[in-house]
Amino acid sequence: MTATDRSGEGKRGIDRAGVVIALALAAVAAVLVVDALRIQANVVYGLGPEAMPIVVAIGLGLLAVGNFVNALRGGDAVPEAMDFRPVMLILAGLAMMIAIIGLGGGFIPAMTVLFAATATAFGRRSVITDLVIGFVIGTVIYLAFSKLLTLSLPAGPLEQLF
Amino acid sequence: MDTFAALANGMAVALQPMNLLFALIGVFLGTAVGVLPGIGPALTVALLLPVTYKLDPGGSLIMFAGIYYGGMYGGSTTAILINAPGESASMATALEGNKMAKAGRGGPALATAAIGSFVAGTLATIGLAFVAPWLVDLAVMFGPEDYFALMCVAFVTVSATFGNSPVRGLTSLFIGLTLGLVGIDKLTGQPRLAFGVPELLDGVEVTTLAVGLFAIGEALYVASRRHQVEEKIEAVRGSLWMTKEDWKRSWKAWLRGFGFGFPIGALPAGGAEIPTFLSYSTEKRLTKHPEDFGKGAIEGVAGPEAANNASAAGTLVPLLTLGLPTSATAAMMLAGFQQYGLNPGPLLFAEKPDLVWGLIASLFIANLMLLVLNLPLVGLWVRLLTIPQAWLYAGILVFATMGTIAVKPSVVELTMLACFGVLGFLMRRYDFPIAPVVVGLILGPMAESQLRRALSISLGDPMILLQSPISATLLAIALIALVAPFILKNMSRFGAKED
Numbered sequence: 223m224t225a226t227d228r229s230g231e232g233k234r235g236i237d238r239a240g241v242v243i244a245l246a247l248a249a250v251a252a253v254l255v256v257d258a259l260r261i262q263a264n265v266v267y268g269l270g271p272e273a274m275p276i277v278v279a280i281g282l283g284l285l286a287v288g289n290f291v292n293a294l295r296g297g298d299a300v301p302e303a304m305d306f307r308p309v310m311l312i313l314a315g316l317a318m319m320i321a322i323i324g325l326g327g328g329f330i331p332a333m334t335v336l337f338a339a340t341a342t343a344f345g346r347r348s349v350i351t352d353l354v355i356g357f358v359i360g361t362v363i364y365l366a367f368s369k370l371l372t373l374s375l376p377a378g379p380l381e382q383l384f
Numbered sequence: 385m386d387t388f389a390a391l392a393n394g395m396a397v398a399l400q401p402m403n404l405l406f407a408l409i410g411v412f413l414g415t416a417v418g419v420l421p422g423i424g425p426a427l428t429v430a431l432l433l434p435v436t437y438k439l440d441p442g443g444s445l446i447m448f449a450g451i452y453y454g455g456m457y458g459g460s461t462t463a464i465l466i467n468a469p470g471e472s473a474s475m476a477t478a479l480e481g482n483k484m485a486k487a488g489r490g491g492p493a494l495a496t497a498a499i500g501s502f503v504a505g506t507l508a509t510i511g512l513a514f515v516a517p518w519l520v521d522l523a524v525m526f527g528p529e530d531y532f533a534l535m536c537v538a539f540v541t542v543s544a545t546f547g548n549s550p551v552r553g554l555t556s557l558f559i560g561l562t563l564g565l566v567g568i569d570k571l572t573g574q575p576r577l578a579f580g581v582p583e584l585l586d587g588v589e590v591t592t593l594a595v596g597l598f599a600i601g602e603a604l605y606v607a608s609r610r611h612q613v614e615e616k617i618e619a620v621r622g623s624l625w626m627t628k629e630d631w632k633r634s635w636k637a638w639l640r641g642f643g644f645g646f647p648i649g650a651l652p653a654g655g656a657e658i659p660t661f662l663s664y665s666t667e668k669r670l671t672k673h674p675e676d677f678g679k680g681a682i683e684g685v686a687g688p689e690a691a692n693n694a695s696a697a698g699t700l701v702p703l704l705t706l707g708l709p710t711s712a713t714a715a716m717m718l719a720g721f722q723q724y725g726l727n728p729g730p731l732l733f734a735e736k737p738d739l740v741w742g743l744i745a746s747l748f749i750a751n752l753m754l755l756v757l758n759l760p761l762v763g764l765w766v767r768l769l770t771i772p773q774a775w776l777y778a779g780i781l782v783f784a785t786m787g788t789i790a791v792k793p794s795v796v797e798l799t800m801l802a803c804f805g806v807l808g809f810l811m812r813r814y815d816f817p818i819a820p821v822v823v824g825l826i827l828g829p830m831a832e833s834q835l836r837r838a839l840s841i842s843l844g845d846p847m848i849l850l851q852s853p854i855s856a857t858l859l860a861i862a863l864i865a866l867v868a869p870f871i872l873k874n875m876s877r878f879g880a881k882e883d
Contacts, residue, residue, distance in 0.1 A: 239814055247555065250562060254577070261574050269839055271569035274832045275576060278561045285558055288551040304813070308607035312781070316600070316802045319785060324795040336785060337778045343607050344774035352778070359779065363786055371435060373790050 240293025244286045251282035308343035315339025328378020333360030391513050394741025398446065398749055406443040407746050410450020411753045417451075418458020419765045420776060421466070423599070425455030426712040426822070430594040431783055433720055434790035441724035442739050446746040448720050449700075452713055453505060453750045456656075456696050457758055460497040460689050461765050464490060465618050473656035473692045476664040480677070480684030485618035487680045492626045494762055496634045496682055497689040499626075502755040503635075504642040504690035508697030509747045511646050512704075516733075516744070519705040523730045529838035529848050531706075533858035535831040538708055540865045541651075543820045550869045552816050559807075560824020563588045570829075571836060583796035590719040590826050592788050594712070596801045597818050599784040601808015603777045608813070610773075626682075634686040637667050641690025649698020656695040656711075663687035697747065704728050704740060707830075712819040715826045 258275035315336045322332040337356025338349055346352055364381060367373045375381075397403060417428040428451050436444040456473070463474035464481035477497065484493040526534070543553030566577045567587030578584040626634065644659040644666070667683040668674070677684060700717075702708040707729040709715040721728050726736070733740050758765075788801045811818055842848035850856045 243555075243814065247558075254562065254565070257577050261576065269836045271572045271574045271576060273836075275565050278558060278565060278828075281554075281558050282562065285551065285555045289555060292549075292551060304608040305610060306608070308610060309604050309809070312600075312604055312607055313802070313806070315781070316798075316805070320795055320798045320802065323789070323793075323798065329789065333782050333785065337782050340603065340778035340781050341774040344610065344777055346772075346774040352774075355775070356778070356782070359782055363782070367786075367790065371438065373434070373437070374793070375786070375789055376793050 237293040237296055240289055244290035244293060247282050247286035247289060251279040251286065254279035254282065308345075311343035312340050315343070322378075323376050326376075326378055328381045329364050329375040330357065330360040330380050331378065332376075333357075333363070387514055387517055390517070390737060390741045391745060393738065394743070394745035395748075397442070397738050397742030398746035402440075403443055403446050403742065403746060404749065406447040407450045407750050408753060410447035411454040411457075411750050411757065412450075413447075414451035414454020415458040415461075415754065415758065415761075415765065416454075416768060418455035419461050419768045420458075420771075421462055421769075423602075423780065424459070424713070425452050426594060426716050426819075427598040428455060429713065429716040429720060430591045430598070431787045433591050433716070433723060434787050436720075437723065437790075441726060442742055444724075445717075445720060445739070445743050446750075448717055449743055449747055450750040450753075452696060452717065453693070453747065453754060455713070456693050457498065457501055457754050458765065460501070460692070461494060461758075461762070462769065464493045464497065464685070465766060466769060473660055473695075475657070476660040476688035477685055477692070479664065480681050482618070483678065483680035484682065484685065485680075489680060489682075490618055492630050492682060493680070493685050495626045495759060496630060496686045498755060498758045500634060500638040500641065500686045500690040501693040502751055503638045504645060505693040505697055505751045505754075506748060507639075507642045508646045508649075508694040509744065509751065511650075512697050512701055512747070513744050515650065515701055516705050519701065520730045520733045523706055526706075526854065527838065527852060528834040528841065529852050530854040530858065532831055532834040532838055533849065533852075533855040533862070534706065534708060535827055535834065536862040537858050537865070538702075538710055538827060539824070539831070540862045542710060542823045543817075544865060544869060550866075553820055556811065556816050556818065556820040557824045560821040561828040563593065563821070564825045564828030564832075570833065581796060583792070583794055587829075588800070588825060589788075589791055589797070590715065590822065591791055592797060592801050593804050593825055594716060594822050595784045595787055596804025597808035597811070597821060598712075599780050600801065600805025601812060601818070603781055604805060604809035605812040606773070606777065608809070630682050633671075633673070633682050637663070637683040637687035638690040640666060640670075641687040641692075642694040645691035645694025645696075646698040649695030650701040651698075651710075656692045659691040659695045660688040663691040700747075704743075705730065705733070709823060709826060712822045715819075715822045718826055 254275045258272040258279070261270070261272045315338075318339065319332040319336040322335060323329070334353055334356040337359060338352040341352040341355075342349060364375055365384065367375050368384070398407070413432070414425060414428060417423050418425065429448050432448070432451070436447065459474040460477050460481070463478035464485050466482075481493045481497065484490060539557055543557040544550050562577075564587075566584055568575050568578075568585050575585055641659075641663045644663045645656065648659040648662075649656065664684055664687060667681075667687040668677050671677065671681060671683050673681060673683075676682075699711050699714050702710055703714045703717060705728075707718065707727055709718045718728065726732060726739070784801070785798065788797055791797070808818060811821075838848055839846065848855075849859060
């Protein structure tokens with residue numbers, strides 16, 4: 223297995239993911255401070271709205287240091303090798319779903335695409351079957367929501383028919 | 385108020401046909417979803433929150449409680465039959481339970497888990513009914529500074545008990561606190577971290593966060609390592625019934641499991657992980673059949689399962705009496721209360737006794753329903769486990785999207801959902817615990833408003849936090865709990881060097 227090779231190799235060196243995480247935390251802390259300094263509120267007694275973001279930013283800053291130190295010591299737990307393709311496929315499915323809803327395509331087509339993309343990511347090879355299943359599930363959910371619970375889901379040309 | 389009278393009143397509420405139906409739906413859904421690997425009760429409640437938005441609050445809360453208990457039962461079935469526990473609370477059960485199933489004793493393993501859960505769950509619910517009024521009397525004396533201090537304790541313990549290291553737990557918590565800052569400040573109307581996006585002014589929806597982290601994050605994570613996990617379902621062979629010997633070995637383990645689970649669950653320490661493992665190691669030490677451990681000892685299933693359910697009921701103590709969620713599921717339950725404009729705490733006991741006591745009484749009913757439903761339906765639950773993984777996760781993503789769109793039909797919200805999914809995936813991959821993020825999001829704004837209220841009462845003097853004895857004690861506990869792991873770690877490192 224490749225996973226075991228990698229963990230043996232990574233035992234000593236710097237945990238690169240840990241460094242990135244530490245930098246990301248520091249960046250979030252910086253954003254919090256910048257955003258808090260922009261706030262102008264006159265609070266006579268006690269804390270204003272800018273106090274809490276500063277406190278959280280200090281905490282994040284300390285944690286960035288903590289994560290950085292841990293990363294320099296080297297990660298003893300290097301994550302196992304991962305498969306990027308299915309992850310990208312699911313993310314593509316989510317992106318398409320958001321695009322369809324954003325462009326007014328409606329709930330059912332969006333769910334059809336999302337279902338088929340995810341099923342394919344998990345190794346299924348019959349896209350047509352999965353599209354049909356996704357369509358049926360989307361339609362059932364849409365009808366249950368709009369007729370039984372009277373909650374509105376995004377409607378496109380297809381949903382107008384009901 | 386007299387506990388018995390209140391409980392009798394609650395029973396009358398819980399026994400109304402509609403509420404019975406809600407409880408039944410709750411335990412059924414909870415078990416079904418709990419059985420599915422990778423989905424816990426927190427996600428189930430998160431997905432159902434939008435659906436129940438227009439229903440009656442009492443009935444919905446009873447249903448959520450049923451889901452909560454049902455999810456625990458369902459998780460144990462999965463742990464026993466495929467050794468892939470859906471949540472960390474079932475990990476201890478899987479140790480011996482799966483061995484029993486492999487040895488053809490899956491039936492008695494499921495039976496002792498179900499009966500043990502019933503016994504411990506019922507005892508813990510009795511405990512809840514008696515501890516709650518007492519704690520409510522205490523909570524009435526709490527000022528805002530005391531609440532703030534209590535939340536600090538919860539912050540520390542939640543991030544220290546979940547996950548492998550305090551730094552990782554705290555990092556998760558602070559991600560949650562950061563997300564909690566987004567939106568309009570309630571006291572001054574100032575927008576924070578909204579970056580001019582109107583959708584962000586309302587803040588981050590707790591359902592969107594929970595669904596993104598739990599559902600989408602889990603799907604991405606499982607997909608990324610699909611080829612490395614092999615799951616084998618053990619068939620339930622032989623009799624479901626426990627022999628006389630099984631009963632004899634189980635009942636003490638159930639009671640001890642309750643003894644661990646309820647108090648630890650009731651403290652703001654979060655999670656069922658600690659009591660279940662404490663129970664497991666205790667049973668291993670006390671057993672008269674040490675040779676069975678590692679090969680499928682029934683005590684090793686009975687104890688942790690009882691502890692698991694007792695701690696689930698214990699978690700409801702701080703949630704109902706103080707409004708303090710100490711686990712992801714409790715945080716989702718709190719979001720459920722808030723959805724109806726209800727705030728759990730002493731006031732709720734005084735203002736809506738029917739609702740609170742109806743909820744507590746319905747826990748007894750949910751427990752009984754689970755016992756009756758679970759064993760006969762075990763075949764159905766097993767069949768759920770055979771749904772192909774691809775369809776399972778595709779369906780989960782569809783339902784996750786549905787839940788989010790139903791709350792806020794906007795592209796921004798869906799984009800946030802996808803981003804939280806990626807966050808959840810990265811956190812799983814790099815071993816950061818998820819639950820503190822959810823708790824931080826819901827508890828952070830509450831802690832801030834209590835602190836600011838306390839400081840405006842004291843005219844800005846921070847010493848108020850130390851002048852109240854309750855607050856001073858709680859803050860000291862929080863500080864010790866925060867610092868202790870770091871000191872202990874350093875001490876053990878020095879010890880290692882001396883060797």
